[in-house]
Amino acid sequence: MDFEYVYSAEQDSFRREAREFFDARVPTDRRGPVDPESLDDDTFAYFREVHREMGARGWLYPTYPKEYGGGGMTADHEMVIEEEMARRQIPKHFSNGLVLPSILVWGTEEQKKRFLIPLLTGEETCYQTFSEAHAGSDLAAISSTAVRDGDDWVINGHKLFITGIREPDLMYGPFVTQPDGARHHNMGYFLIPYPTPGVTLTRMTLMNGPGQLFINFDNVRVPAGNLLGGDDEGWQVAATTLEQEHGGRGAAFSPDEDTQELLAYVRDTKRNGVAIGVDPTVRLNAVDNYIESQIHRLLETRNFWMYVTKREMTYHGAQSALWRKEFKVRNAIREATIMGPYALLDHTDDAPVAGGSPEVRQRRNVAWTHPGGTPEIMRLIIARRLGISRTRERAAPTPSTATSHTG
Amino acid sequence: MDFEYVYSAEQDSFRREAREFFDARVPTDRRGPVDPESLDDDTFAYFREVHREMGARGWLYPTYPKEYGGGGMTADHEMVIEEEMARRQIPKHFSNGLVLPSILVWGTEEQKKRFLIPLLTGEETCYQTFSEAHAGSDLAAISSTAVRDGDDWVINGHKLFITGIREPDLMYGPFVTQPDGARHHNMGYFLIPYPTPGVTLTRMTLMNGPGQLFINFDNVRVPAGNLLGGDDEGWQVAATTLEQEHGGRGAAFSPDEDTQELLAYVRDTKRNGVAIGVDPTVRLNAVDNYIESQIHRLLETRNFWMYVTKREMTYHGAQSALWRKEFKVRNAIREATIMGPYALLDHTDDAPVAGGSPEVRQRRNVAWTHPGGTPEIMRLIIARRLGISRTRERAAPTPSTATSHTG
């Protein structure tokens, strides 16, 4: 066994290259905000441009094929880039990139060229438009429609809780093509440019900030070429997306700033002359926080290892996602227990703890149990994959396991 | 509001009478064993006789009608007796008395006379025979049968996990009378004397001791008069029993020896010269133990108050039972966390803590999540009573809410 990811000479050299680029390109006082949802226009525009430059080098999506605008590199390169970006607190691309594997698996050659290239090069951003008011956990219950009209599809309905900090260039998601069709075989998966006449975006005001949208579709026309997969295969195309979203890929690198900040707080804080860590209940909360974060790192490491060694993953992605959603909430409670009222002071206060990031976690870690499937949905998937549910299912095809379905 | 149960002059006088009886009758060194399931023959016989004498005074089942051998007294008298018995560590009757409300509600006058009198006077003991190997939580799935043959019913099958420390005089439970009948309408509720030819008892060896039985029925004949309710009403008769078992009646008096023992241990124990309570994690565990026990006391108090004031109870009984089943397990874990390995030394060890009762709790509190319905079944009942389940149900009739169904 060997739990350490060992960098090759080639990786070390690539790291130098990446570090030089970021050091030269981004001044050290340029970084993402403590609360990603409070990103200001200037910072957004600045990093949007950085992303374009990264995209031009293939660094935005390093492992995607070069011919479609990716880096054609290995997962190792991706890891190096992620580490260097995290080191400098440079925000990741502002897209929800979960469509990318679906395009790669299900797209025609023409679609791959047309849609992947601007996304992978960072010229465009995309948002995932899945949930509807009456179709959250039960995504198959969506009712927004796409009706064929000549060479076009005409889209009507709405999507909400759409994560996106500004406005996208492209939206993607399933729409019902056959209202009377069988469940899971009655929808198509559409790629919808923005702006397009009939699409309106409204920002939602939620506990975790203004980063989510309500999107209305009123007779929106897209050409037939914007349908990904067959017009009854939308569910299957979405499944490829969701497989990624549910954590199927793992990570060799799981930064753990939340816990590091808390441990530093415990180490450095005195109250009335006494280090708060002398109280074993403080230590217990801090250590439980640490342990649960370490377990998450190990589950992610396992998933990464299984993914790159092409082992058959069953419950593993959903398990890690479930653990993350739940331990982050527990850890936010532990943090508030240790920090007391200070955990609620945000970054605009005079002297917030750790720049106000604990306050962000108090709101965000609860809100973030929802996107990409609630804990209940993760449990449902795990039960299916363990074979103890009424429904049995196998993992959906991903770029790691499938050759293109249409190519 | 008034949370205190105030004793009347009459009750105080009755308490003096009870205390005098027990003091005169039971020497102070005569008490039940730390582990009820390790009751020796001598102690069993001794208290069996005490129970008979109590029964003769109507003190064994004080609130049951005098005409059937009960005490014809109030719940207040019962409370006084329970308190006095607890004070002297005198074991309660060795019956599972949950059949009693069913006989009272569903029995004919003749049945009440014949079956209630010996039980209520303590002449006889009875065991509840419900569970079968393939019918635990799903009690309605029982397959042991009762077939009418002339004036008799002929019983075949088995029951297991039957709580009973020796041998009963009477067993009671549902048996299938109509194998092809509709679920919940295919069984009768039978009262089966022991010994009866064809009944064999085998003791089961379980984690919590030898106190449970496997009972086989091989062509066991009982007369028609031993059927309680109609031959398709067994489920409904059992529901009256279960309503009690699931905690419907509450208690004004919830002794809390487990927690008191733990608090005393924390107060009195030093390790290497330092009181263990200086460690906040010890205090935290002890206080959580105390709080959860207090919540249980309050839920029981509420149920008692609702019962005696004839308020409509819905989820309340199952809620208290669920809480009890779950907090007792959590408290056993807390106790083991505080006491460490000492929590595992039993009463036969040289110097166990609190006479070895923590060790009993380590085994018993897990095992006791099962009898009378698992936590999962309690949850199912609560959901039904809240009206959020597929199945809706109302509470079964109890002596508090129903007049006799047959009388």
Add this chain to the structure above:
Amino acid sequence: MDLALNETQLMLQSMAREFLANEVPKTSVRAIDESATGFSAELWRKIADLGWSGMAVPEEYGGTGNSLTDLGSVFEAMGEVACPSPLLAQVLAAHLVLGVATLDQRATLLPVIAMAERLFAVAITEPEYGWGAGAVQMRGVIDGDQVTMSGTKMFVPYAEVTDDLLVLVRTGDGATPEQGLTLVKVERDAAGIDVRRHQGWFGEPVCQVTFADARADVIGVPGEAWPGVEAALDKTVVLLSAFMLGGTQAALDMSVEYSKTRMAFGQPIGTFQRVQDLIIKALNDADAIRWTTYEALWKLDEGREDGPLAASMAKAVASEG
């Protein structure tokens, strides 16, 4: 034994619910919470007109001398709609004056509190916070019946909009941390006082209050405030639990209702055991808060020795849920 609210309490609670349904709809709660000060003078005036600010004040001082349980039944109703108001601070002020002040001061202050002629905020917590007497370290120097004090109090509810501040300061050192604490009263606009609202907090507005040689009036006996402060906190904290009970019960009721109507996978989500278990957890929380809270209120009303223990338990149960 009687676990029902009495007629007075039922009437108080039902009147409170009617008032709150009319005057504090969800939109208005949101608007007040998001306003610059987090405070609505208009709503506070209406609450005062109902007499709620006088409930904790004895009749002889112009209040209605209600029991804590009476107050609890109102706070429960307020919690149901998350009513934003400084009532708890005002009630705490009443309890503090009753627990600490001289008879003359009672006669002066309590009618003002009861009629809500002035609003009172209470400043105890400090930057290196803690909940015992030892955590009060801000210094004051006694000068006759006044104190000159400097230092910082944190997380003070409604300090930005209050008329007066009741402040706990250390004016001496005794054998125990409980000794040497003095309660003082000062106008919020007095010289040497600076108030800044904390940012990011959700819920009631809380402030940092800085004192620089601010002069304030001593309430009660200098250096001997703690026992009265502790008793006042015990009483007030259970009213906060009653408020949290209302909120918990309202969330439970909403969840039950939603679980019956929200459909997923072709059935109401309440039919899923995972959803049921979330609701059962909330049900157990709500009932645990309810009975620990009302028992504590009853014990405090009865003046039982274990009232403070019950109060702490109710607060712990309401906070952890």
Add this chain to the structure above:
Amino acid sequence: MDLALNETQLMLQSMAREFLANEVPKTSVRAIDESATGFSAELWRKIADLGWSGMAVPEEYGGTGNSLTDLGSVFEAMGEVACPSPLLAQVLAAHLVLGVATLDQRATLLPVIAMAERLFAVAITEPEYGWGAGAVQMRGVIDGDQVTMSGTKMFVPYAEVTDDLLVLVRTGDGATPEQGLTLVKVERDAAGIDVRRHQGWFGEPVCQVTFADARADVIGVPGEAWPGVEAALDKTVVLLSAFMLGGTQAALDMSVEYSKTRMAFGQPIGTFQRVQDLIIKALNDADAIRWTTYEALWKLDEGREDGPLAASMAKAVASEG
């Protein structure tokens, strides 16, 4: 990065599973657990014949010098069937001798441990127990290369059936509790030693051992045993975690299987979300134990500085599940 067991470990584990399936059926586990001593000399002989008692002993001392991860793969298999044996005590003895003893003592003792010619039990815990060096208070007086000691050790696994005892005693007082501790070896039958099995414990047999002026041989340098003892405990405790991993995984597998076949309300109980959630909890526990345990074994094998931290974490995760 490679998270798979290597070929050696896979072979060891598969041989272990085969052996255990044949030699340690459920009935035999039960019989040994319920026997008078809780120990089967016959099974122990077979385990020794497999060479498992020598796995922690370097080749130069007659063992096979396996890595901790190798040992972990065997302990995992033993845990799967809850195999009752004193192997962990024997391995701890090997680690103690390696960590504390002089070279001469190593040469004498390790081959005996490796071949299981004698069984070793380890006595550290005392009545006023604790897990740090400070909790070792039983006194011994050094007399040349021997120690005379009196006092009580508690919860000593297999002390009733062991040949030798390794005992940690306090022979001096230093600036820190870590100083002044000496490891000694004594035959269980020696004068002044009384062993009594604890009653009620489930699992391996544990004993109270009383010493009354018992004479024992010093192992290693008097007064300086602690660092070696701590290192030995770190290593051994992760093997216990591996054993618990096996048990947890076996319980999970049984639960999954049972949930597919046990019917209630007309369907396999695994289709109920409440049952699924119990299984998912066990799945998360098992995987958390698995990866914290194997990472700790790897870190200790690699001699990493954070090995002891990882060892404690693995033990905490395995114990709390």
